[in-house]
Amino acid sequence: MYKIKASPGRTVIIHEKPYLYFSGTAYLGIPQDPDFRQLVVEGFERYGTNFGGSRLANVRFDIFDKTERVLLTLTGAPAAISASSGTAAGQLLAHYFFDKAVMLATPDAHPSMMPPGHTARKLSHNWTNELPQILESIHEPVVLFCNAVNVLNVRKTDFSWMDKIPKDKSFTLVVDDSHFLGIGGKNGGGTYSVLKTPAHVELVVVSSLGKAFGVPAGIILGTEALIEGLWRTPLFGGGSPTVLAYLHAFVKGQFIYEKNRLQLQKNIAQFRNGIQERPELQTFEGYPVFSVKDENLADRLFKKDILLSSFPYPSPTSPRITRIVINSLHEEGDIETLLSHL
Secondary structure, X not given: OOOXXXXXXXXXXXXXXXXXXXXXXXXXXXXXXXXXXXXXXXXXXXXXXXXXXXXOOOOOOHHHHHHHHHXXXXXXXXXXXXXXXXXXXXXXXXXXHOOOOEEEEOOOOXXXXXXXXXXXXXXXXXXXXXXXXXXXXXXXXXXXXXXXXXXXXXXXXXXXXXXXXXXXXXXXXXXXXXXXXXXXXXHHOHHHHHOOOOOOEEEEEEEEOOOOOXXXXXXXXXXXXHHHHHHOOHHHHOOOOOOHHHHHHHHHOHHHHHHHXXXXXXXXXXXXHHHOOOOXXXXXXXXXXXXXXXXXXXXXXXXXXXXXXXXXXXXXXXXXXXXXXXXXXXXXXXXXXHHHOO
């Protein structure tokens, strides 16, 4: 574990020494993007440091509506509601469905989507094959929480199992898009922009905006009926929204996301061309994260002034997970240096 004093970008300073930084979740380099940072400053000048009032108050900022409209255009979802973080958005959904359905969770489902008391049933690693039999024993509506991408082993979720869901079953699929929205799907639109669900399956997408988009907020995408229901919950009405300045930058900075997304894809292509077929590096097409099987690689590269993502997750006692993360700030020489040491 290394303590740092400034936000990393293409490099990170550790003990007064620069290291090439192939870690983190700022896939589009937003925290260090000068144009985006200027928009954040502009937002603070307009909205101040914070507004802690409820969104149900009799004074409401239109920046929330603008943010949600941008996300609807990007994703193709029918309705949206924002929250102060991805975790807050996940908990809003978990509490909403708590007394409305039987809740199931895949093994890699993020803790933020777990309902009170962890009452969601955790499925096994063979859950896609077991799900039809499980559904036969459940007569109430079902909500399944899962990931768009398992970012630990860097595998994209296969949703072909949806065809096995009985048509008479009330089934809601909640997909955590935190590591896909902004960089995957159609023009960065994430899961909602590309996943076609059967007519009897309701799709809900929940996501942090703090990864690719680089702003401290969360979002829920779904039907108008669902979003209206979430609006009426005490958890939403009683919670403070995110800092408005960041939403201002998000709305005004869509051209920055597009530009950086194109650069990210160039960087990914350079790295993939350099590694060719390396089975010890797991990823999928167009994705900036590469799972590493060699648990000693991070230590070896650190001695070469290169920092990878490598730490126990999701708890301090969990196995160490090592990954290579490409971001849009990396230059050709950075990637060539990394390739030369693999």
